[in-house]
Amino acid sequence: MRGFLRAGWLGLGLTTRLSPDRVLGWAIASATPDRVVLEAPSPLLTTRNIVHLDADRVYWTTEVTYDRFPARQLWAVAVPIHELVIPARLRHAAGPARPGDLQHRIVTTFQRRLGNPVLSRLPGQTLLETTGRSSGLPRRTPIGGRRVGQEFWLVSEFGERSQYVRNIQADPRVRLRLHGRWLRGVARLLPDDDARARLKSLPRLNSTAVRAFGTDLLTIRIDLG
Incomplete structure (x- = not known):
């Protein structure tokens, strides 16, 4: 902070x-x-x-x-x-709070109001489309990660507190926009994977941001096709 x-x-x-x-x-x-x-x-x-x-x-x-x-x-x-x-x-000063709550609130508010709307419009940005667990509507989130064969790997900075992760828990079927092309896949949460070690194999710029602001790192693998 x-x-x-x-x-x-x-x-x-x-x-x-x-x-x-x-x-x-x-x-x-x-x-x-x-x-x-x-x-x-x-x-x-x-x-x-x-x-x-x-x-x-x-x-x-x-x-x-x-x-x-x-x-x-x-x-x-x-x-x-x-x-x-x-x-x-x-x-936060007035009462007890869960560690990382403030950081999570600041980052997610920034992403929701400014970061995500801007990044989603960039043609080369990777997007993850989940199904809203309450609305049933498609929800798109800019993400960073890397494709390895028929798998796409990413790390969520706030783990199960991230809205798109909660959507995956309700329905793991997702779509992924890579290089302007939409692909279908199934997302799998991997809490036993070493997320910090995983970040070393992913694009450096995004990994640096996730490592700096993240509080509950969680590895996610998307099986494509």
Whole structure:
């Protein structure tokens, strides 16, 4: 999560050094027992996070000042992720959560709102089509993996929490779009397979992303034909 947040703060001029007067690089502008103000000035914009406590609630306010072009455009890109991460972090702090829940929520929301719609339109993107377990309608998910003979191998980053994996559990019959051509197959979940070792034999870029963001890796084999 720290790495994910730092990647999203590029351009804010945050320091990476550890210091008692900073929080993940944000300077503590002021602090009292019930109010903390964090600041991150940069050449493009100035950002302040204000955390305020009362008897039974935590309030988080973010103030952004656009100093130069294209600060407004950059912040517009960050807003959807910001509005997802902050409430999720507060909920996580308020009570127990399953390990990886926050990471799963952030990644899947990003995929659903932006990543999957864009990737699905790329003609060379590999797509997995499952049948919705409740709706009975076809559901298409961009995936990465590799074909070996009449088998296609992939690794799900969130295992049985992934919607397409749950669809496979209900109906393993799938379709796979490879190089623009649709093929039928039967998907099989392989929980006993070493998913991290499997990633080493799959395309590097996709494997790097799965390894970085995944919390419950699960190997899947699709028997084609």
